[in-house]
Amino acid sequence: MHFQKRSRIQWALLVLTGIAFGLRLYQIETQSLWRDEVDAILFATGPWPALTAMFSRAGENGPLYFLLLRPWIALFGDGACAVRYFSVLPGVLTVPLCYQLGRRLLSDTAGILAALLVATSPYLIWYSQETKMYALLACLSALSTWLLLRALQEDRTAAWIAYVVVTSLGFYTHILAVVLLPFHVALFALGGTAFYRRWPKALAALACLTVPYLPLARWEIPTLLSSFETGHPFTPLGTILATLFQVLSFGFRSPPLIEVVAVVFTLLAGTFLYRHATTPRSFSATYPQAVWWLYILVPILVVYLISLGMPIFTDRYLITIAAGFYLLLATGLDALRRRSGLIFTLCLLAILVSDARSIWFQSHTTIKADFRSAAAYYGAHASADDLLVVQMPYVQRNFEYYYRQPYHRADGLFTNAGLLPGEVADKMTALTAGYDTIWLLESEAEMWDESGLVRAWLDEHGRTSDQVAFQRIELTRYELPGSGR
């Protein structure tokens, strides 16, 4: 009987992992590569010294992902599907890991529910389809926490060593992976007498974690003390919580009230209704929801406290808490299942339908800056003698990723530091000298030319002969009279 149950669960997990894999591959190329993704390719394929310098350069998110991406690109090329596939793998691996986490503190059923929620999470699917480190970060976060639980419960030296190694890899994947450590300390404390005898090894692990962190701390601490501009606005704690709830529950879609109620109700059920039946040995075993809440809240609080001095909040930086969120949701579903089959079914259906709608939205709506279409349009309509002015110039990397032909390019003027209209006119005259046709490609132009002085000059001195808008991109063709070579 027990064997049959285990076999059923293993099959269920296998099916869920397959579903996760399919959903992460579904429409993987719908979105054009955006700025950071092209940067990731350039970092990974850049010279070794530049790559290794990221270990010690202030302001870097973490070099490990780019290091791993390098051989991947060497093997499979730098096509959008190939580079994004690299994130699919850790994204899929997170599913069985969350099952293991749920199984360890809750039950097999709760573990399967957690695996289902992770497999269909629109947010995790989004980052499993992006050439950035966030899918890997979520995976390492779940793996690190699972290894810690295993080490604490079973006291195996191999688990302790694996915990130290995986957590250290997390540090080098993203600098904010370190926010997991206070949660892990709290988890140890929650264990109470059950984990009491493990303190020498736990302390040794913490000490060991310090050593690989030292190279990062060498530049992080001075940066933290300095007035380093992160470029992020300050976000109040309430907005942080609401934003994370939104993205983890519904991805990037604005949900209707009924879906929000279903998720909030399930979270509340997980918080208030679940109580483990037997083992009173430790608080964390009796009230696993306390562990999930700490998993969610401690990293958020750490990021918020740092943000008081240096704003750093962006939702994806806290993807480390994703496993905790879905485990809390699974706890709620499990608690409801025990009380009322009908309510459980309704909540599960509501969540799955909501996930399906979000996944559909993300995979059928152009959301990221559409450089692929812009480059194709330019290729079809521009002649080789035309000049392309890129505003802001940084996005020319994206354009050149999709447009791999010779062309004439000029960087848009940086006017945000107070460039005067007269100076703009002089520079634009010099910039466009010898060209009859100028194309202006604008994407995130506000960062460079907030007042639109470049566009204003072209509007004044040229005749608009074509204008087309793509997602987050505007492409305009101007005919300049009397500028011919």
Place this chain on the structure above:
Amino acid sequence: MTESILAYLRRNMKTATPLVPLITLAMIISSILLQSDGLVSASQLFQSPVSPVQEQSQKPTPEKVLPPSEPIPAKPTPVPLPTQPPATQPPVPPEPVELPTQPPQPEPTQPAAQPTETPPAPPPIVDVPSPVQPAPPNPGGAEIVIDSGLLIDSLLVYVAYAWLCCGVLIFIMIPIVFLLLYVWGAQRARNNGG
């Protein structure tokens, strides 16, 4: 059949009744959430916001303007222009094209000229308060202004320093202590035996 369904529903309703307060609480929280800024703005989170906010590692710096870089002489090839461009097109086939091996490093900005006249773009219409003259130093004693954010931040940093130091010390001390204990234990065993 109908009876069994009704019985199932009745049984479930009975067990679901205690959940009503929780459902009510969930509805209240959901209403608050839907009215908060977080849920409204989350639909704009697809990539870096349009305002000057972006990844730390990829923050572009003002760039010196140069004449059109690398104008590659190419034979103009007349391209037949379709009357209606497709909205989306398949990606350009990956030809072996030279990608920049190193991300181009923006050059330092030119020293920004002090504005002497208002640019033609929307002029600032907000009343700018006249700059407040810094108060003369109080001879009796400096005024202490406590920035709570900075204070918490500094405290965190100090705690982090302490944690680092303790961590390193523990890392070194643990094997030493274990070694000492082992030597001491062995010595004691030898003494007892002898």
